[in-house]
Amino acid sequence: MNTQHSNNEEFRNILGTRVVFHIDFDYFYAQCEEIRSPELRSKPVCVCVFSNRGGDSGAIATANYTARKYGVKSGIPITFAKKRLEERKDAVFLPVDFDYYIEISEKAMKMMKSNADVFEYVGKDEAYLDVTKRVDGDFERASHFAQQIKNSIRDEIKLGCSIGISPNKLISKIASNFKKPDGLTIIPPDKIDEFLEPLKIRTIPGIGKKTEERFLEMNLETILDLKKLDVFTLNKEFGRKSGTYIYNAVRGIDNEPVKEREARTQYSKIVTLKKDSKDYQFLSENIIKLCKEVHDIIIKNNKMFKSIGIHFVQSDLSSKSKSRMLRNPTSNLEELQKNADQLLKEALENQTITIRRLGVKVAEISEVQGQSDITNYF
Numbered sequence: 001m002n003t004q005h006s007n008n009e010e011f012r013n014i015l016g017t018r019v020v021f022h023i024d025f026d027y028f029y030a031q032c033e034e035i036r037s038p039e040l041r042s043k044p045v046c047v048c049v050f051s052n053r054g055g056d057s058g059a060i061a062t063a064n065y066t067a068r069k070y071g072v073k074s075g076i077p078i079t080f081a082k083k084r085l086e087e088r089k090d091a092v093f094l095p096v097d098f099d100y101y102i103e104i105s106e107k108a109m110k111m112m113k114s115n116a117d118v119f120e121y122v123g124k125d126e127a128y129l130d131v132t133k134r135v136d137g138d139f140e141r142a143s144h145f146a147q148q149i150k151n152s153i154r155d156e157i158k159l160g161c162s163i164g165i166s167p168n169k170l171i172s173k174i175a176s177n178f179k180k181p182d183g184l185t186i187i188p189p190d191k192i193d194e195f196l197e198p199l200k201i202r203t204i205p206g207i208g209k210k211t212e213e214r215f216l217e218m219n220l221e222t223i224l225d226l227k228k229l230d231v232f233t234l235n236k237e238f239g240r241k242s243g244t245y246i247y248n249a250v251r252g253i254d255n256e257p258v259k260e261r262e263a264r265t266q267y268s269k270i271v272t273l274k275k276d277s278k279d280y281q282f283l284s285e286n287i288i289k290l291c292k293e294v295h296d297i298i299i300k301n302n303k304m305f306k307s308i309g310i311h312f313v314q315s316d317l318s319s320k321s322k323s324r325m326l327r328n329p330t331s332n333l334e335e336l337q338k339n340a341d342q343l344l345k346e347a348l349e350n351q352t353i354t355i356r357r358l359g360v361k362v363a364e365i366s367e368v369q370g371q372s373d374i375t376n377y378f
């Protein structure tokens with residue numbers, strides 16, 4: 001063991017040795033479709049986001065592994081996918097059904113949460129579990145425990161997933177993606193360098209195409225290659241925040257704790273008005289402001305919403321609310337303001353009592369699609 005290596009070990013253990021799982025559901029939307037219609041399992045299945053222009057315009061959200069063999073993947077136009085699958089007359093193209101996927105996701109998340117010391121929801125199809133206490137810090141036990149979780153999700157929900165196990169979130173995330181579908185990849189502390197070094201730079205979460213290309217220009221392809229760069233060079237090239245992140249990541253260093261977080265189903269803001277009122281003009285100004293505040297949170301969290309609601313607490317402290325569902329998820333401020341204002345107008349139509357507190361709420365939350373690239377962070 002060289003000194004560089006033992007240094008890394010020390011850094012990795014600032015929080016004591018942890019056992020962290022990253023669980024990611026395989027080809028999630030397409031697998032949900034297979035669960036509902038098992039006859040799809042032998043066919044190429046593509047889940048499509050049809051745009052409102054009609055016909056086949058739109059993109060592939062995801063595809064099962066049979067379809068992927070033909071080069072179908074997330075983000076490509078539906079027309080490309082159809083061409084690539086031309087020879088498969090049995091290929092199936094289905095529209096997304098988010099409500100159904102969320103239902104399955106919630107069931108699986110509940111099972112995972114009950115098996116964690118700390119549970120961190122990341123998105124519909126992935127979560128981190130800190131299980132250090134449950135397995136007494138033992139990676140052998142962790143491996144059996146993960147297999148049990150996989151089995152019970154499979155038995156009860158018919159859902160397959162891949163699990164990465166390591167001492168931190170970063171390596172576990174890379175490990176869950178290492179073997180898919182139905183993978184279980186265990187990286188105990190003494191195997192970290194061996195695991196990371198041969199991997200392509202791109203496997204580090206946050207490193208996207210552009211960053212990868214810059215490294216390729218410097219003739220650096222693997223994580224081992226990246227270790228040649230010192231932190232000063234990286235900081236100069238990418239800024240201090242990303243530079244340091246990359247420097248640590250290639251050494252398997254990540255001290256981010258698993259933070260308790262559950263799936264967020266709504267975001268809202270409520271204010272007590274300067275005066276009790278049922279005057280449209282006055283209330284509308286407040287609604288517009290509240291929308292802006294809710295919208296800021298939505299953007300910060302990279303979310304979209306499909307349901308918009310307003311809420312009154314009236315002068316007698318009774319409540320009243322009204323909501324509507326949009327046709328498509330959006331993250332657009334004007335659309336939020338327009339709809340909330342319309343709801344206000346409708347709600348005021350036969351309003352007799354004045355209003356004391358006013359709120360805006362968005363629900364049916366989904367992730368903004370497309371992966372963020374580290375170069376977009378800064």
Ligand code: DGT
Nearest residue numbers: 025026027028029049060061062074075125369370
């Ligand atoms: P995998 O690789 O077996 O985990 O496959 P997925 O499909 O579960 O892929 P993942 O984990 O990257 O994404 C989870 C879900 O997010 C996926 O089922 C569909 C959605 N998604 C991913 N990428 C895109 C995209 O580029 N566009 C759209 N509309 N949806 C996407």
Ligand code: CA
Nearest residue numbers: 024025026125
């Ligand atoms: Ca997935």
Ligand code: CA
Nearest residue numbers: 024025125126
């Ligand atoms: Ca995922």
